Amino acid sequence: xxxxxxxxxxxTIAALRESSPGNIAIDFAGAxxxxxxxxxxxxxxxxxxxxxxxxxxxxGITILPPNGLATPNGVYYDNDPANKQAGTIAFISxxxxxxxxxxxTGAQQVxxxxxxxxxxxxxxxxxxxxxxxxxxxxxxxxVGSVQFCLVSGGTNESALMxxxxxxxxxxxxxVTKKVFSSTDCT
Numbered sequence: 001x002x003x004x005x006x007x008x009x010x011x012t013i014a015a016l017r018e019s020s021p022g023n024i025a026i027d028f029a030g031a032x033x034x035x036x037x038x039x040x041x042x043x044x045x046x047x048x049x050x051x052x053x054x055x056x057x058x059x060g061i062t063i064l065p066p067n068g069l070a071t072p073n074g075v076y077y078d079n080d081p082a083n084k085q086a087g088t089i090a091f092i093s094x095x096x097x098x099x100x101x102x103x104x105t106g107a108q109q110v111x112x113x114x115x116x117x118x119x120x121x122x123x124x125x126x127x128x129x130x131x132x133x134x135x136x137x138x139x140x141x142x143v144g145s146v147q148f149c150l151v152s153g154g155t156n157e158s159a160l161m162x163x164x165x166x167x168x169x170x171x172x173x174x175v176t177k178k179v180f181s182s183t184d185c186t
Contacts, residue, residue: 005062009126010053012036013092013137033092033137039130052126060153064184077114077143079162086114088133089146089163091173112163112173113140149185160185 012035019030037052057063065074077084090113115136124132145164152158160178180186 005065006057006060008055008057008063009129010055011130011133012052013090028138028140035130035134035137037126037130039127039134052130054126057150062151062153064149064151064158075146075148077141077146079145079147081147084114086141086143086146088115088129089113090115090137090140092140110173112143112146114143114146115140151183156183157181158183158185 013033014036015028015031015033016025017031019025019032023030025031035052036047038047063075074081075086075089077086077089091110092113093110115133145162147160147162150159150161158180160180162176163173164176165172165174178185
């Protein structure tokens, strides 16, 4: 999320292909992923401030911010808003079949991950959010699905969005939604 409930940011993640010369990185710790974006810490000081995309949801739509309750709020994973808050979600591809995957050369397999950022990245300035995400990027949590509640800007409606495995499509990701006549996805 960005600096408001209607803003979201998209960042590029870069990582090492080899954990040491001649040794393919087989996990996130070995690949040492990093956001390609300017932040406050020294690691990000040389990145230009333009290496991310910031967008706003249209028509006054917002994401319901986290409230620590067992109701759909913030960004959470595996259908558990009370215990599995995710400040950030990441779509990360694996291109190397020797790293445990079974993809062919030139193919991509994209997995969904939750990145814990405590406190959450909601309403943080971009450079603060970059540092919090990056500090937790080497230990992302592989998740089955990610959920968030979109609230209408002009009606008394909301939609619970879920990103996860698409029904009948193997490992492909899909999106489902459930619309509610309330502003809190209940």
